[in-house]
Amino acid sequence: MAKGKFAVLLTAVMFFATVGTVSAVDEIRVGTIGPTTGWATIFGEGALQGVKLALAERDYKFNGIPIKLFSEDTKADVEVMVTKLGSLKNRDKVHFIIGPSLGHEGMAAVDWGARNPDTPMLIGYSAPEDITMRKATYSVVRPGWTGAQVIFNFGQYCAKDLGYKKIIIVGQDYSYPWDQAAGFIRGFLENGGEEVLRIWHPVEAVDFSSIMARLASLSGEYDAVLNNSGGAQVVAFFKQWKQFGLDKKYPQILGQANVPIVSMLPELGDQALGVYSSLHYYDGNPSKANQKFREDFKKAYGHYPDVIAMQGYDAMRVAFKAMEALNGKVDDPKAFVEAVRKVKMSNAESPRGPFYFDSFGNPIQNIYIKKVVKKDGKLMNIAVKTYENVSQFGPYANMAQKYMAGPATTRDYPPGKKAEYFAEIEKWFGKDYVKNLKKNGGWK
Amino acid sequence: MFLVKMCILNGFTLAALLFIVASGLTLSFSLMRVVNLSHGAFYLAGGFVGLSVLNASGSWLLAIGVAGIAIAVLALVEERFFLRWARGNDLIETLVSLSIAIIIGDLVLVIWGGYPKTIKIPEMLSGAVEIPILVVYYPVYRLFMLAMALVLGGGLWLFLKKTNLGITIRAGVDNFNMVAALGFNVKRIFTMVFALSGFLAGAAGVVGGTLMMLVVGEDWRILTLTLIVIIIGGLGSLIGTAVGALITGLAYSFATAYIPEFSLFILFLPVAVILSIRPQGLFGKEAA
Numbered sequence: 001m002a003k004g005k006f007a008v009l010l011t012a013v014m015f016f017a018t019v020g021t022v023s024a025v026d027e028i029r030v031g032t033i034g035p036t037t038g039w040a041t042i043f044g045e046g047a048l049q050g051v052k053l054a055l056a057e058r059d060y061k062f063n064g065i066p067i068k069l070f071s072e073d074t075k076a077d078v079e080v081m082v083t084k085l086g087s088l089k090n091r092d093k094v095h096f097i098i099g100p101s102l103g104h105e106g107m108a109a110v111d112w113g114a115r116n117p118d119t120p121m122l123i124g125y126s127a128p129e130d131i132t133m134r135k136a137t138y139s140v141v142r143p144g145w146t147g148a149q150v151i152f153n154f155g156q157y158c159a160k161d162l163g164y165k166k167i168i169i170v171g172q173d174y175s176y177p178w179d180q181a182a183g184f185i186r187g188f189l190e191n192g193g194e195e196v197l198r199i200w201h202p203v204e205a206v207d208f209s210s211i212m213a214r215l216a217s218l219s220g221e222y223d224a225v226l227n228n229s230g231g232a233q234v235v236a237f238f239k240q241w242k243q244f245g246l247d248k249k250y251p252q253i254l255g256q257a258n259v260p261i262v263s264m265l266p267e268l269g270d271q272a273l274g275v276y277s278s279l280h281y282y283d284g285n286p287s288k289a290n291q292k293f294r295e296d297f298k299k300a301y302g303h304y305p306d307v308i309a310m311q312g313y314d315a316m317r318v319a320f321k322a323m324e325a326l327n328g329k330v331d332d333p334k335a336f337v338e339a340v341r342k343v344k345m346s347n348a349e350s351p352r353g354p355f356y357f358d359s360f361g362n363p364i365q366n367i368y369i370k371k372v373v374k375k376d377g378k379l380m381n382i383a384v385k386t387y388e389n390v391s392q393f394g395p396y397a398n399m400a401q402k403y404m405a406g407p408a409t410t411r412d413y414p415p416g417k418k419a420e421y422f423a424e425i426e427k428w429f430g431k432d433y434v435k436n437l438k439k440n441g442g443w444k
Numbered sequence: 445m446f447l448v449k450m451c452i453l454n455g456f457t458l459a460a461l462l463f464i465v466a467s468g469l470t471l472s473f474s475l476m477r478v479v480n481l482s483h484g485a486f487y488l489a490g491g492f493v494g495l496s497v498l499n500a501s502g503s504w505l506l507a508i509g510v511a512g513i514a515i516a517v518l519a520l521v522e523e524r525f526f527l528r529w530a531r532g533n534d535l536i537e538t539l540v541s542l543s544i545a546i547i548i549g550d551l552v553l554v555i556w557g558g559y560p561k562t563i564k565i566p567e568m569l570s571g572a573v574e575i576p577i578l579v580v581y582y583p584v585y586r587l588f589m590l591a592m593a594l595v596l597g598g599g600l601w602l603f604l605k606k607t608n609l610g611i612t613i614r615a616g617v618d619n620f621n622m623v624a625a626l627g628f629n630v631k632r633i634f635t636m637v638f639a640l641s642g643f644l645a646g647a648a649g650v651v652g653g654t655l656m657m658l659v660v661g662e663d664w665r666i667l668t669l670t671l672i673v674i675i676i677g678g679l680g681s682l683i684g685t686a687v688g689a690l691i692t693g694l695a696y697s698f699a700t701a702y703i704p705e706f707s708l709f710i711l712f713l714p715v716a717v718i719l720s721i722r723p724q725g726l727f728g729k730e731a732a
Binding site: 206211231239263267 | 446447655656657662696708
């Protein structure tokens with residue numbers, strides 16, 4: 001009896017002694033997941049390169065504990081991704097997962113995360129707001145962005161600073177551009193804009209010529225055009241824009257967040273000069289953290305990084321900060337998630353600037369209004385205005401529940417005409433909100 | 445009125461590009477009765493080869509020529525070493541061409557990367573001109589494509605109708621065994637036609653990459669479009685291909701101007717209608 005008690009005591013003492021002084025793990029296993037082959041390669045590959053750069057900075061070690069990286073390819077296919085998430089968890093026994101990169105992947109990953117709360121996940125580039133809103137789950141944190149978060153203020157900027165009243169948005173017909181349009185419309189109409197006309201085309205448009213013809217015929221009525229597509233579609237859009245002489249009918253193109261990212265600029269060429277857009281990161285940021293990140297990345301991979309790589313890099317560095325808080329004890333998923341959610345990155349630590357997490361696990365961060373300029377013969381984005389500490393709910397941060405209760409974004413919700421739009425927000429945010437908007441002439 | 449005029453012009457010029465791509469496919473089909481599913485990959489690879497040639501030499505015409513020849517060689521290899529071996533077995537022929545398409549697509553990704561690229565419009569063909577009767581300004585490059593398609597269509601027509609080789613090819617379409625029995629080396633003709641088809645796909649890649657962009661995934665999109673065109677027009681008919689391209693180009697152009705959300709639906713609508721009324725296509729011969 002006494003012997004038994006002694007053994008228990010001894011075990012307990014030894015256990016707590018171990019926890020208190022040195023880490024309980026002898027190897028930290030990190031999983032990454034994203035499309036590294038197929039059409040979406042640039043998204044998965046970019047994020048992975050960012051993660052590897054952050055690991056290489058520390059020599060793949062944390063306090064002397066070696067870090068092992070397990071990378072899985074989703075081929076941009078959700079079915080494949082769910083299988084691979086299972087492999088990372090059960091076969092490789094990773095302590096946490098960084099990924100995925102695409103919108104539909106993220107939505108499926110958060111469902112997987114809800115079923116597997118013992119495997120913490122840091123979402124990469126995936127931007128649908130519901131990952132950290134209506135579907136939010138504790139073990140899934142996103143050191144990234146939501147589509148609408150980065151564009152609310154752009155609408156505000158176009159109405160207030162650029163003085164536009166009527167805008168046309170041309171975009172691909174699926175959920176991410178719908179979210180971008182919705183965020184833009186809210187910012188634009190609530191700050192003095194009058195109308196936003198949305199033109200949706202198939203995700204892979206064959207030819208933009210007839211859209212260009214329509215834009216030309218509308219140029220008398222509208223002030224500017226916002227290109228709301230991504231990737232190769234942007235290249236084709238810009239090219240035909242010039243061919244059809246629209247650069248003489250409208251001011252510079254406005255772009256959704258992804259339009260003038262670093263990898264696109266060389267293909268767009270001088271046609272991109274003067275393009276305005278908004279994002280939580282801009283490549284021309286003179287901060288030390290960003291300059292170091294850019295130069296180190298170039299040294300490792302031969303080209304400058306864009307926001308996708310930046311997020312892989314940040315995700316891994318957020319994980320490192322959480323490990324520091326836990327002294328490397330990553331084998332307790334609950335404690336790890338808690339530590340991740342408490343991480344605060346400073347301007348000296350992240351290339352994007354300071355950020356910290358809201359209660360849903362999405363960053364509150366700076367949003368930059370960017371403009372493309374030429375510096376030393378190279379195109380890059382500079383910030384013409386910075387909106388500090390913007391949450392994923394934008395101006396509705398103190399009405400988060402009301403925002404989430406409203407109808408989901410569709411291709412034509414919220415309405416694009418001022419009168420209809422205001423009737424709609426009065427329904428969801430109340431009369432006082434609309435009264436205040438009118439009194440203040442927009443957001444404060 | 446302005447929009448209608450523009451849509452007609454856009455429809456015709458888009459049809460020109462579609463015809464340039466689809467004529468190669470219809471040519472190889474007319475003789476070999478196999479739908480070459482690597483045609484889209486030929487297009488994409490041709491575009492990227494052209495891009496590299498243009499970057500190295502600065503000549504757009506040279507880019508078209510080299511891209512065409514490079515893809516013609518590729519097509520020749522595919523026919524000589526893979527398709528010939530499976531001759532007559534439709535399923536295997538289709539699978540071979542499909543596998544080659546996937547391999548080419550992945551090679552393009554490895555060599556040129558996943559970022560979208562575009563070929564600069566040559567100085568001479570950039571800008572816009574006023575079209576006299578319609579009184580609208582229109583991009584020179586698109587008009588150039590139209591001219592190119594007309595020349596190509598005329599050239600192919602003359603080739604098939606007036607030259608001995610063309611007559612042999614058409615005879616082969618109608619009665620394969622008889623042509624072989626008459627002492628023609630049908631195998632060699634197969635290879636030559638297939639290489640020509642590859643040349644057209646490769647050159648079309650440069651033309652299309654100059655109009656829009658080049659990116660991995662474009663191969664399948666182009667393949668789908670060409671299949672639409674030749675299904676409407678009828679497999680193996682040159683005139684059918686031209687008509688199919690016109691219908692597709694005009695339908696797409698008007699749809700994107702007036703109901704852009706439904707442009708893909710409008711694109712496939714003629715296919716569905718024609719398949720249900722005339723399964724062999726507008727100008728296709730009924731299956732024997």
